[in-house]
Amino acid sequence: xxxxxxxxxxxxxxxxxxxxxxxxxxxxxxxxxxxxxxxxxxxxxxxxxxxxxxxxxxxxxxxxxxxxxxxxxxxxxxxxxxxxxxxxxxxxxxxxxxxxxxxxxxxxxxxxxxxxxxxxxxxxxxxxxxxxxxxxxxxxxxxxxxxxxxxxxxxxxxxxxxxxxxxxxxxxxxxxxxxxxxxxxxxxxxxxxxxxxxxxxxxxxxxxxxxxxxxxxxxxxxxxxxxxxxxxxxxxxxxxxxxxxxxxxxxxxxxxxxxxxxxxxxxxxxxxxxxxxxxxxxxxxx
Amino acid sequence: xxxxxxxxxxxxxxxxxxxxxxxxxxxxxxxxxxxxxxxxxxxxxxxxxxxxxxxxxxxxxxxxxxxxxxxxxxxxxxxxxxxxxxxxxxxxxxxxxxxxxxxxxxxxxxxxxxxxxxxxxxxxxxxxxxxxxxxxxxxxxxxxxxxxxxxxxxxxxxxxxxxxxxxxxxxxxxxxxxxxxxxxxxxxxxxxxxxxxxxxxxxxxxxxxxxxxxxxxxxxxxxxxxxxxxx
Amino acid sequence: xxxxxxxxxxxxxxxxxxxxxxxxxxxxxxxxxxxxxxxxxxxxxxxxxxxxxxxxxxxxxxxxxxxxxxxxxxxxxxxxxxxxxxxxxxxxxxxxxxxxxxxxxxxxxxxxxxxxxxxxx
Numbered sequence: 040x041x042x043x044x045x046x047x048x049x050x051x052x053x054x055x056x057x058x059x060x061x062x063x064x065x066x067x068x069x070x071x072x073x074x075x076x077x078x079x080x081x082x083x084x085x086x087x088x089x090x091x092x093x094x095x096x097x098x099x100x101x102x103x104x105x106x107x108x109x110x111x112x113x114x115x116x117x118x119x120x121x122x123x124x125x126x127x128x129x130x131x132x133x134x135x136x137x138x139x140x141x142x143x144x145x146x147x148x149x150x151x152x153x154x155x156x157x158x159x160x161x162x163x164x165x166x167x168x169x170x171x172x173x174x175x176x177x178x179x180x181x182x183x184x185x186x187x188x189x190x191x192x193x194x195x196x197x198x199x200x201x202x203x204x205x206x207x208x209x210x211x212x213x214x215x216x217x218x219x220x221x222x223x224x225x226x227x228x229x230x231x232x233x234x235x236x237x238x239x240x241x242x243x244x245x246x247x248x249x250x251x252x253x254x255x256x257x258x259x260x261x262x263x264x265x266x267x268x269x270x271x272x273x274x275x276x277x278x279x280x281x282x283x284x285x286x287x288x289x290x291x292x293x294x295x296x297x298x299x300x301x302x303x304x305x306x307x308x309x310x311x312x313x314x315x316x317x318x319x320x321x322x323x324x325x
Numbered sequence: 326x327x328x329x330x331x332x333x334x335x336x337x338x339x340x341x342x343x344x345x346x347x348x349x350x351x352x353x354x355x356x357x358x359x360x361x362x363x364x365x366x367x368x369x370x371x372x373x374x375x376x377x378x379x380x381x382x383x384x385x386x387x388x389x390x391x392x393x394x395x396x397x398x399x400x401x402x403x404x405x406x407x408x409x410x411x412x413x414x415x416x417x418x419x420x421x422x423x424x425x426x427x428x429x430x431x432x433x434x435x436x437x438x439x440x441x442x443x444x445x446x447x448x449x450x451x452x453x454x455x456x457x458x459x460x461x462x463x464x465x466x467x468x469x470x471x472x473x474x475x476x477x478x479x480x481x482x483x484x485x486x487x488x489x490x491x492x493x494x495x496x497x498x499x500x501x502x503x504x505x506x507x508x509x510x511x512x513x514x515x516x517x518x519x520x521x522x523x524x525x526x527x528x529x530x531x532x533x534x535x536x537x538x539x540x541x542x543x544x545x546x547x548x549x550x551x552x553x554x555x556x
Numbered sequence: 557x558x559x560x561x562x563x564x565x566x567x568x569x570x571x572x573x574x575x576x577x578x579x580x581x582x583x584x585x586x587x588x589x590x591x592x593x594x595x596x597x598x599x600x601x602x603x604x605x606x607x608x609x610x611x612x613x614x615x616x617x618x619x620x621x622x623x624x625x626x627x628x629x630x631x632x633x634x635x636x637x638x639x640x641x642x643x644x645x646x647x648x649x650x651x652x653x654x655x656x657x658x659x660x661x662x663x664x665x666x667x668x669x670x671x672x673x674x675x676x677x
Contacts, residue, residue, distance in 0.1 A: 070604055089399070092554070110403075113400070122393075122397075122554070122555070137331075137335060141395070141400065210602075211599045215595040233602060233607065234604055235604060252604075252607075
């Protein structure tokens with residue numbers, strides 16, 4: 040049984056379909072990656088789930104209840120949005136305190152500990168925060184909210200390499216100690232892949248695929264060798280990407296690898312290796 | 326979450342800060358006028374008109390920021406609407422209380438003319454309190470409503486809405502000319518009925534103000550119902 | 557300790573399993589001693605605990621690790637022997653064949669290979 044369910048959800052902005060008949064079931068206590076290029080409809084989907092906007096048609100259920108205008112359901116989710124929704128003149132410490140008003144499970148000590156780790160000054164006002172620190176403030180709110188479902192929209196936007204690393208580390212530490220349902224929307228698939236359990240790929244408002252990351256990683260492979268041989272091999276196969284260097288050629292094939300394929304490749308004197316994730320992602324979203 | 330009234334608390338606290346500043350200045354001005362009026366004798370100070378504008382601005386300013394913030398915290402529009410009404414009633418009540426208090430204090434020192442006394446003869450404290458509260462509440466709702474209309478409008482509609490007082494006035498003047506002055510007379514009659522000036526009964530005004538408040542609430546509710554959250 | 561190569565195209569859980577095996581063979585994790593928990597692995601390498609669990613469970617299924625309730629994962633008695641056995645089975649496939657292929661490309665004769673191996677041992 041799913042915790043969150045999208046049933047044929049469409050969102051139209053005039054003639055543009057930001058979300059086109061999307062159906063999706065999310066189970067509790069997993070980490071999901073909502074992946075797609077900018078403008079693919081990731082944020083629209085999350086905004087509809089958290090009732091920031093209304094769908095044109097379709098249903099969105101949380102524990103079999105509609106999420107629309109439903110306080111009981113919405114208080115079960117914390118949404119870290121890219122939108123600037125926090126009062127600009129408010130101090131971070133006040134933002135923490137008010138968040139606790141709305142999420143009584145909010146872990147103030149943890150929030151303060153995280154703020155210390157990220158060197159976020161609690162006396163600062165929201166408006167004085169840089170893009171990176173604005174993300175950090177919202178990350179901390181989400182992680183400390185203790186809501187059963189936490190949703191991140193582009194969580195590492197503006198964060199430097201150290202802070203990104205710290206975020207993934209803290210997220211894993213928290214998740215292991217205190218499993219929650221987590222949805223992370225991002226276009227940075229390489230960075231996030233190892234953290235995820237399942238990947239949802241969205242393109243032009245449509246769901247392209249939803250499967251365990253492990254399976255996604257194994258859904259393609261690379262062959263390389265002499266160009267003529269590679270061409271012979273990839274005839275009638277779904278090729279994601281090709282590269283040639285002189286008479287050398289390598290091609291990424293979208294197909295699950297098996298021993299028959301290995302033998303075929305070997306017979307032609309070709310090498311087989313795994314597919315680069317980024318290439319696979321570009322193929323699936325382009 | 327149930328009955329915690331966190332939204333009402335947020336909005337109330339927000340207005341309270343502004344109110345503190347407003348009444349500090351008011352008090353200062355009152356003391357100043359009191360000093361001046363000692364020599365002149367009989368000069369009154371009227372703080373209610375200022376309070377009226379203050380509550381209107383409060384209503385105007387209290388919507389967008391708190392709506393976005395509560396929405397970031399998973400609060401529904403319905404809950405926001407419900408608790409905002411509570412907060413606004415609270416602010417109007419507090420302002421009424423302070424105004425009444427100021428009136429009682431300042432009457433000791435000076436002839437304090439209240440807006441109310443200019444319109445009605447009655448001097449019953451209950452009538453004054455009821456009238457002041459209804460007026461304050463109605464005005465803060467008007468502020469909220471106007472802000473909400475802007476929030477829901479597209480850029481073009483914003484201009485149309487902004488110009489609406491101009492063409493309504495032009496329309497009225499034109500109509501008035503057309504029918505030979507009877508439009509303005511009708512408006513005059515309506516105003517004096519609305520405020521209960523005809524028979525100097527402030528309770529008529531209280532009822533009319535409350536009815537107007539209910540009407541505003543209805544409009545606000547309709548505009549809130551499907552309001553998207555946006556920056 | 558365990559080092560995972562995140563850029564390798566081998567699935568992460570397989571890499572994890574073989575990294576733990578390597579360390580058992582090297583004697584870093586001795587028999588009947590504790591190995592890092594899936595939580596520790598997940599947090600340290602920032603990987604999903606399900607992935608870490610999958611790698612560890614693979615070794616449990618192979619009889620290399622076992623779970624002590626409420627304590628953690630331990631190395632089975634005889635694990636080292638088992639790993640050695642398992643790896644011996646694939647030694648030809650994984651190492652000898654590639655060695656011979658490479659030797660063929662380089663025109664290295666059988667005797668030369670044997671000499672080199674003897675030099676190495």
